[in-house]
Every structure is written in C-alpha cells, then in structure tokens.
Amino acid sequence: MFEEYDxxxxxxxxxxxxxxxxxAKLGSKVLLITMNMSNIAQMSCNPAIGGIAKGxxxxxxxxxxxxxxxxxxHTTIQFRMLNKSKGPAMxxxxxxxxxxxxxxxxxxxxxxxxxxxxxxxxxxxxxxDGDRVTGIKTGMGLEIKAxxxxxxxxxxxxxxxHIGKKQFGGGxxxxxxxxxxxxxxxxxxxxxxxxxxxxxxxxxxxTIDFSKLEEQKGDENPQKFSFTDTxxxxxxxxxxxxxTNKKVHDALRxxxxxxxxxxxxxxGIGPRYCPSVEDKINRFANKSSHQLFAEPEGWNTTExxxxxxxxxxxxxxxxxxxxxxxGFENAKIFRPGYAIEYDYFPPIQLNYTLETKLIQNxxxxxxxxxxxxxxxxxxxxxxxxxxxxxxxxxxxEFILTRSDAYIGVLIDDLITKGVDxxxxxxxxxxxxxxxxxxxxxxxxxTALSHKIGLASDERLDLVNxxxxxxxxxxxxxxxxxxxxxxxxxxxxxxxxxxxMQKVKIESLILRPEVTLNDLINRITSLNNFVHSLDxxxxxxxxxxxxxxxxxxxxxxxEKEVAQKMxxxxxxxxxxxxxxxxxxxxxxxxxEKLTKIKPRTIGQASRISGxxxxxxxILIVYLGR
Numbered sequence: 360m361f362e363e364y365d366x367x368x369x370x371x372x373x374x375x376x377x378x379x380x381x382x383a384k385l386g387s388k389v390l391l392i393t394m395n396m397s398n399i400a401q402m403s404c405n406p407a408i409g410g411i412a413k414g415x416x417x418x419x420x421x422x423x424x425x426x427x428x429x430x431x432x433h434t435t436i437q438f439r440m441l442n443k444s445k446g447p448a449m450x451x452x453x454x455x456x457x458x459x460x461x462x463x464x465x466x467x468x469x470x471x472x473x474x475x476x477x478x479x480x481x482x483x484x485x486x487x488d489g490d491r492v493t494g495i496k497t498g499m500g501l502e503i504k505a506x507x508x509x510x511x512x513x514x515x516x517x518x519x520x521h522i523g524k525k526q527f528g529g530g531x532x533x534x535x536x537x538x539x540x541x542x543x544x545x546x547x548x549x550x551x552x553x554x555x556x557x558x559x560x561x562x563x564x565x566t567i568d569f570s571k572l573e574e575q576k577g578d579e580n581p582q583k584f585s586f587t588d589t590x591x592x593x594x595x596x597x598x599x600x601x602x603t604n605k606k607v608h609d610a611l612r613x614x615x616x617x618x619x620x621x622x623x624x625x626x627g628i629g630p631r632y633c634p635s636v637e638d639k640i641n642r643f644a645n646k647s648s649h650q651l652f653a654e655p656e657g658w659n660t661t662e663x664x665x666x667x668x669x670x671x672x673x674x675x676x677x678x679x680x681x682x683x684x685x686g687f688e689n690a691k692i693f694r695p696g697y698a699i700e701y702d703y704f705p706p707i708q709l710n711y712t713l714e715t716k717l718i719q720n721x722x723x724x725x726x727x728x729x730x731x732x733x734x735x736x737x738x739x740x741x742x743x744x745x746x747x748x749x750x751x752x753x754x755x756e757f758i759l760t761r762s763d764a765y766i767g768v769l770i771d772d773l774i775t776k777g778v779d780x781x782x783x784x785x786x787x788x789x790x791x792x793x794x795x796x797x798x799x800x801x802x803x804x805t806a807l808s809h810k811i812g813l814a815s816d817e818r819l820d821l822v823n824x825x826x827x828x829x830x831x832x833x834x835x836x837x838x839x840x841x842x843x844x845x846x847x848x849x850x851x852x853x854x855x856x857x858x859m860q861k862v863k864i865e866s867l868i869l870r871p872e873v874t875l876n877d878l879i880n881r882i883t884s885l886n887n888f889v890h891s892l893d894x895x896x897x898x899x900x901x902x903x904x905x906x907x908x909x910x911x912x913x914x915x916x917e918k919e920v921a922q923k924m925x926x927x928x929x930x931x932x933x934x935x936x937x938x939x940x941x942x943x944x945x946x947x948x949x950e951k952l953t954k955i956k957p958r959t960i961g962q963a964s965r966i967s968g969x970x971x972x973x974x975x976i977l978i979v980y981l982g983r
Contacts, residue, residue: 361390361478361501361503361504363494363504363505363506364388364389364390364476364503364504364505364506365382365387365388365389365505365506365507365748365751366379366382366387366388366389366390366505366506366507366508366509366744366747366748366751367389367390367392367494367495367503367505367507367508367509368382368389368390368391368392368508368509368511368744369392369482369495369508369509369510369511369512369540370392370393370510370511370512370513370515370725371391371392371393371396371398371399371400371469371511372400372401372403372511372513372725372726372736373400373427373725373733373734373736373737373740374511374513374724374725374726374736374737374739374740374743375391375393375509375511375724375725375740376391376399376400376426376465376469376737376740377420377425377426377427377737377738377740377741377744378509378511378722378724378740378741378743378744378747379391379469379472379475379744380425380426380468380469380472380475380741380744381424381425381740381741381744381745381748381813382509382744382745382747382748383472383473383474383475384424384472384474384813385744385745385748385749385811385812385813386474386748386812387474387747387748387751387752388474388476389474389475389476390476390477390478390503390505391469391475391476391477391478392477392478392479392480392482392495392497393477393478393479394479394480394481394515394530394534394535394537395479395534396466396477396479397462398462398531398534399462399465399466399469400430400461400462400465400466401458401462401531402456402458402461402462402733403513403514403531403558404556404558405654405664405666406455406456406457406458406461406654406655406656406657406664407453407454407455407456407654408427408431408453408454408456408584408733408734409431409451409452409453409454409584409734410441410451410453410734411441411442411449411451411785411786412451412765412784412785412786412788412789413451413453413732413734413735413784414441414451414452414453414584414734414797415451415765415786415795415796415797415800416734416735416737416738416765416766416769416784417431417452417584417734417737418452418584418586418797418800418801419738419764419765419766419800419803419804420737420738420741420766421584421585421586421587421800421801422586422800422801422803422804422805422808422814422818423741423804423805423807423808423813423814424805424808424813424814424815424818425737425741426465426468427584427733427734427737428583428584428585428586428589429468429584429585429587429589430461430464430465430468431454431456431461431584431585432454432583432584432585432589432590433460433464433589433590434456434457434460434461434464435454435455435456435457435581435583435592436455436456436457436595436596436655436657436658437454437455437576437577437581437595437596437597437598438452438453438454438455438577438578438581438582438583438592438595439452439453439454439577439578439581440452440453440578440582441453446793446910447796447798447906447910448786448792448793448795448796449786449792450796450797450798451786451797452582452584452797454584455577455596455598455654455655456657457656457657457658458656458657459656459657459660460657460658478497478503480497480498480499480501481497481498481535481537481538481539482495482496482497482498482537482540483496483497483498483537483538483539483540483543484496484539484540484543485508485510485540485543485544485547485718485721486502486504487547487718487721490717490718490719491718491719491720492505492507492508492718492719492720492721493505494508495508496543498539506720506751507720507721507722507747507750507751508720508721508722509722509723509724509740509743509744509747510540510721510722510723510724510727511723511724511725511727511736511739511740511743512537512540512725512726512727513530513701513725513726513727513736514530514531514556514699514701514726515530515531515534515536515537515701516536516537516540516541516551516701516702516703516727517536517537517538517541517701517702518530518531518536518537518699518700518701519536519699519700519701520532520697520698520699521619521620521624521625521671521697521698521699521700522671522672522673522674522695522696522697522698523614523617523618523619523671523672523673523674523676524617524619524673525673526619526624529699530699530701531699532694532697536701541702544704547717547718548717549704549708549715549717550704550705550708551702551703551704551705552702552703552704552705553628553700553701553702553703554628554700554701554703554726554729554780554781555620555625555628555698555699555700555701555781556633556698556699556701556731556781557635557669557670557671557696557697557698557699558669558696558697558699559636559664559665559666559667559668559669559670559696560665560668560670560677560678560681560692560693560694560695560696561656561662561663561664561665561692561693561694562653562662562663562665562681562687562690562691562692562693563661563662563663563690563691563692563693564653564655564660564661564662564663565661565691566687566689566690566691567599567653567663567686567687567690568686568687568688568689569599569686570686571601571685571686572599572600572601572653572685572686573599573600573601574597574598574599575597575598575599575600575652576595576597577592577595577596577597580898581595582899586800586801586805586818586821586822586896587818587821588895596655596658597655598652598653598654598655599652599653599686600650600651600652600653601650601651601652601653601665601684601685601686601687602648602649602650602651602684602685603636603640603648603649603651603668603684604647604648604683604684604685605647606683607680607683607684608640608647610676610679610680610683611636611637611640611670611672611676611677611680612640613676613679614637614672614673614676614677615637615641615672617672617673617676618637618671618672619671619698620635620637620638620671620698625671625698625700628779628780628781633669633731633783634669635669635670635671635696635698636649636667636668636669636670636680637670637671637672649667650667651665651666651667651668651684652665652666652667653665653666654666662693665681668681668696669696670695670696670697670698671696671697671698672696674695677692677695677696678692678695701726702727703726703727703728703729704723704727704728704729705729705777705778706723706728706729706773706774706777706778707773707774707775707776707777707954707955708723709723709728709773709774710774710958711756711758711770711771711774711958712742712743712746712750712756712757712758713728713739713742713743713746713770714746714747714750716956720747720750720751722743722746722747723739723743724736724739724740724742724743724744725739725740726781728773728778728782729773729777729778729781729782730769730773730778730781730782730783731781731782731783732783732784734784735769735782735783735784738765738766738769738770739769739770742757742759742766742770745757745811745813749811754811757807757811759804759807760925760928761789761790761791761921762791762794762795762921762924762925763803763804763807764795764800764803764804765784765789765795768784768788768789768795769782769784771962771965772788774955775955775957775962775965775966776965776966776967791917791920791921793910793913793914793917794914794917794918794921796906798899798902798903798906799903801818801821801822801825802822802825802826805818805819805821805822806819806822821896824893825896825899825900825903828892828893828900829900829903829904829907831892832888832889832892832900832901832904833904833907833908835864835885835888836863836864836865836868836875836885836908837863837864837865838863839863839864839884839885840861840862840863840864841858841861841862841863841864841867841878841882841885842858842861843857843858843859843860843861845881845882845883846858846867846878846881846882849877849881850873853872853873853877854872855870855872855873864878864882864885865908868905868908868909869908869909871909874905875901875902875904875905875908876901876905879901889901924961925961927959927960927961927964927974928959928960928961928962929959929961930959930960930961930978930981931958931959932956932957932958932959932960932962932963932977934956934958936952936956938952938953939953941976941977941980943976944973944976944977945968945970945972945973947968947969948966948968948969948970948973951966951967951968951969952966952969960974960977960978960981963977
C-alpha cells in the first residue's frame with residue numbers, strides 16, 4: 360500500500376507542518392501523518408503568533424523559506440510591534456490571527472507542496488534496525504518504511520485533560536490522546552517525563568459588555584511577518600483589557616480543594632511564565648488584581664479567548680468567577696478552561712540537528728522536547744526537516760549558532776541545559792540580541808538557507824537588493840551635509856541642539872531624539888534621493904538603515920564578542936571522550952559532560968554545573 364518514504368513526519372502541528380514542508384521543498388519524498396486532517400497547524404491555545412522574542416523566531420523561519428510568517432500574514436486580524444519604547448533589539452512583532460483561517464491556509468500550502476503525501480492515523484511505535492530508525496507502525500497496524508522519522512507529537516503523548524476532579528484522555532479537548540509511542544521509545548532506551556500546560560475558557564462575545572473593558576487597537580501602520588510580498592493589513596479587530604478583583608479571586612479559591620494542580624493529581628511541571636489564574640492568585644496572594652486580555656478568535660466569529668484566565672478548576676468554579684469580572688457579568692462560555700498533562704523527552708538526548716543520540720535518523724521537534732509555544736515548535740520543525748533531508752542525502756548538517764539566530768539559542772539551550780519546565784523563548788536568553796533583531800532576520804539567514812536549497816533565488820535577490828539600498832542610503836547620509844537654515848526649525852521643535860554650521864546628515868541621525876524619517880521629510884536632497892530608490896519595502900529599509908547607523912558601535916562590539924566566543928565552539932570534543940579519567944574535573948562537571956556529550960568546548964562551557972575552572976582543565980588537556 361505504501362512505498363518507502365525518505366522522511367515520515369509524525370504530527371501536523373506547527374513543528375510537523377514546518378518540518379514536512381522544508382523536507383519536501385528540499386526534494387525528499389515525505390509522508391505527513393496526523394490523527395486529524397481537519398486540524399493541521401491548529402492554534403490550540405491563544406489565536407496569536409509572535410510576541411517577545413517569539414516574533415523574532417517567526418521572522419527567522421520566514422527568512423529561511425518557512426511558512427509560519429506567510430500563513431500569519433494571510434490570516435492576521437491585528438498587528439502590534441511590542442516594546443517600541445525600548446531599543447530595537449527588544450522590538451517584537453505580534454499578530455492576532457483568525458484561528459480557523461490559519462489552519463485552512465496551512466493545509467492549502469501543504470497540499471500544494473510537491474513530494475508531500477498525507478495519512479490520517481495514530482503512530483504507536485517507531486521501527487528500528489540496530490541503532491537506526493527504519494519506519495513507523497500505526498494504530499491501524501500498518502508498517503511504513505522510511506529513511507528518517509521526525510516525531511512532532513505536541514501534547515498528545517499519553518495526554519490527560521484535567522477539569523477539577525474530572526480527568527480523561529486527550530491531546531486537545533475533543534481529540535484523543537496518542538498511545539503506545541512513548542512506551543515504544545522507552546523500550547528502546549529513551550528517557551521520558553511529564554509536563555503540563557493549560558488554556559482558559561472561551562467566551563461568547565455577544566455576552567461581553569465591552570464598554571467596561573479597555574480597548575486595545577492594533578498599530579496605526581501595521582507591519583508584516585514575512586519578507587515576501589504577503590498582503591498588507593487594511594483593517595483590524597481590537598483586543599480588550601479586563602481585570603480580576605478580590606471577588607473573582609475569592610470565587611476561584613472556592614475550587615482550590617478540587618484543583619488537580621494543588622491536590623497533586625497533576626504530576627507534570629507547568630510553565631512558570633504562563634501560570635494558571637489559580638496559580639497566580641495563590642503565588643501572589645498580596646495582589647488584588649490581575650490583567651486579562653479578551654482576544655477575538657477570528658474575523659467572523661463571536662468567540663473570544665480570555666488570555667490570563669487559564670485554569671483547571673471545576674467548570675462551575677471557572678464560570679462563577681468569570682461572571683465577577685467587570686464586563687463579564689452576563690458572560691456565556693463555549694467551553695471551559697482545562698489543563699493537559701503529557702509526555703515529553705528531555706532534549707539533552709538530542710544533537711544540534713535535533714537527531715537523537717540513541718537512534719540515527721530519528722528526530723524530535725516541538726513540545727516533545729519540553730518547549731511551549733507555536734513559535735518554538737515551528738523553529739524546531741524547520742531545523743529537523745532540513746537536517747533529516749541533509750542526513751539521508753549525506754550532506755553537511757545545518758546548524759545555527761547562538762550568534763546566528765534565536766533559533767540557535769533555543770536549540771543550544773535545549774540540548775545543553777535541558778528543561779525543568781516548559782521552555783519559552785525570551786530576549787533575555789540571547790546574549791547577542793543586538794545582532795538578532797527582528798528587522799534583519801533575512802540578512803542573517805536567507806543566504807545560509809539558500810546555500811542548502813531551501814530559500815529560493817527570488818528570496819536571495821530580495822535580500823541582496825535590500826542590502827544594496829541600505830548601503831546607498833548610508834553612503835548618502837555619510838557624505839551629504841545639511842545647513843542650519845534647513846533643519847534648525849525642526850531641531851528646535853524636538854528640543855534638540857540647533858546647528859551653527861553645516862554638518863553631515865549622519866551626525867544628526869546619531870541623536871536619540873532625531874529619526875531618519877523626519878530628516879527625509881525635511882531635507883530636500885535626502886528626500887529626493889530616497890524617493891528615487893525602489894519603493895518596495897522602503898519603510899522597512901529606512902527603519903533598518905536608521906538602526907544600523909544609530910547602533911553601529913553596539914553592533915560592532917557585539918560582533919567582536921561573538922567572534923571571540925565562537926573560537927570555543929571551534930574546539931571539538933569527541934563523543935567517546937572519557938571525562939571521568941580527568942581527575943582534576945569536579946565530580947559534577949564529569950557527570951554532566953559524560954551524560955550530555957558536548958560537541959565543542961563552547962557547548963561544554965554552557966552546561967549548568969561546568970565551571971570556568973573545568974573548561975580551563977579541558978583546554979589544557981586538549982592542548983597537550
């Protein structure tokens with residue numbers, strides 16, 4: 360019935376969709392297996408893409424030729440650039456999306472991808488021959504052969520849904536859990552553990568009194584995620600801010616005795632940075648109010664997602680507490696919030712390519728690795744898809760470093776440090792975030808992806824054209840001058856020191872209070888020059904040029920630091936290095952290094968418990 364595939368991808372969530380698309384685009388014959396073809400790339404939790412650091416990841420995926428940014432742009436109902444009051448290293452794009460259209464668009468793209476087949480079934484085991492994967496076995500009893508397998512199972516592995524004292528199997532509410540695969544992997548020798556995540560009630564918008572809420576509109580001039588010519592957002596839907604109060608908290612406390620989290624029925628570890636509402640009022644008992652966000656689920660639905668109100672308390676407790684929130688006094692709900700507990704596999708069992716150390720050509724991507732979030736999952740998916748294709752074609756592996764991308768930070772953190780809670784990306788995790796801005800993801804990554812055949816020639820041409828225009832504007836402002844008569848009125852208006860004589864335009868751009876756009880509007884020669892250039896993507900090009908000029912010193916210093924640190928990542932370590940033979944190493948370092956088997960001195964230096972003294976010992980030994 361089935362011929363042998365190059366790659367089988369198990370799970371069609373955000374990780375599986377990106378993995379299947381990348382591998383198929385590169386030329387592998389791919390089979391994507393999912394338990395429900397109607398829920399491809401389902402937004403299981405909030406209907407939004409991006410946010411702090413997550414927006415950077417989506418732009419990186421897009422720069423490499425992935426689809427998450429394109430799908431987002433086609434289904435956006437609101438766009439906001441977060442952290443604009445801070446420096447550009449912190450700017451993070453975020454889009455509110457139409458949940459149903461998002462899944463439909465992903466399916467449309469995948470069904471129009473050459474080399475990609477589909478099968479609806481549950482995978483219950485991986486098949487191996489010695490230390491190499493050979494395929495999978497399904498719930499229908501089919502054995503399908505493949506050269507490589509990517510597991511992207513999300514929260515479905517032995518998933519249990521909790522609502523108060525009620526608990527039942529499921530990977531999402533209304534969908535059954537995946538059984539057998541964890542046991543198959545454990546039998547091979549993989550270590551697994553349990554994690555927990557949750558979601559809030561979904562509210563009928565017709566029953567919300569929005570006059571009691573704070574309206575949160577999108578940006579006046581919304582941007583996009585994709586560097587390609589995706590649709591520009593012409594209209595937007597608002598989100599709304601609400602607040603809990605003491606009455607809400609008291610109503611929630613009524614259900615604490617039946618809470619699966621507080622009673623110990625949930626064993627898995629939950630996300631620290633996205634806690635349930637009961638966890639928040641328990642941990643922050645001194646706070647009388649918590650902020651909530653009512654987010655529309657799409658253009659043509661009355662369903663609202665109440666962000667910040669995630670809960671696993673009994674359904675009647677959630678409902679009673681909800682109605683004590685101002686604006687929700689008459690609210691009706693479509694379904695209650697719930698917690699879900701599921702299996703994951705500690706990611707220190709992986710290499711940088713996301714191939715498992717134990718079984719060759721077997722890859723893990725997404726929440727199976729202990730991460731949380733669509734963006735983190737999609738990033739792992741595209742890397743796993745790329746590397747599975749390269750491995751079976753005996754080509755060099757594709758690895759992004761911590762100074763290349765947030766994706767590099769994500770994967771390095773996972774395989775080097777492991778996880779003790781669902782991993783979520785933050786800008787603070789990236790030591791080179793001035794280099795890893797959302798605006799320059801294409802400049803950083805498109806050429807690397809084009810080299811392996813994923814990013815198209817058209818994408819590379821766009822990037823090269825963008826670089827050329829930026830350099831032209833930079834060159835112009837460095838050599839052209841502006842007179843006091845032409846600019847002093849503007850400088851007085853913004854309380855900036857006026858000019859006594861002509862100066863180079865660049866010197867004005869370096870002032871924090873001055874913007875390049877304002878100068879373009881007020882300096883005739885600059886205006887004429889800029890508007891003689893190609894108009895495509897001009898606002899983004901102007902923005903990036905200004906960033907490069909204003910933050911040139913910071914960027915150069917960070918590049919120097921990154922280059923110095925990269926030297927440690929060039930010192931290779933053997934997989935069979937006997938760390939226990941080095942008596943000078945601390946006991947903890949010896950144990951951690953033996954277990955994780957770092958590939959380089961740089962990776963070893965980032966392992967928790969390995970001290971600078973231990974690294975010095977390793978370097979001295981290797982020097983000998």
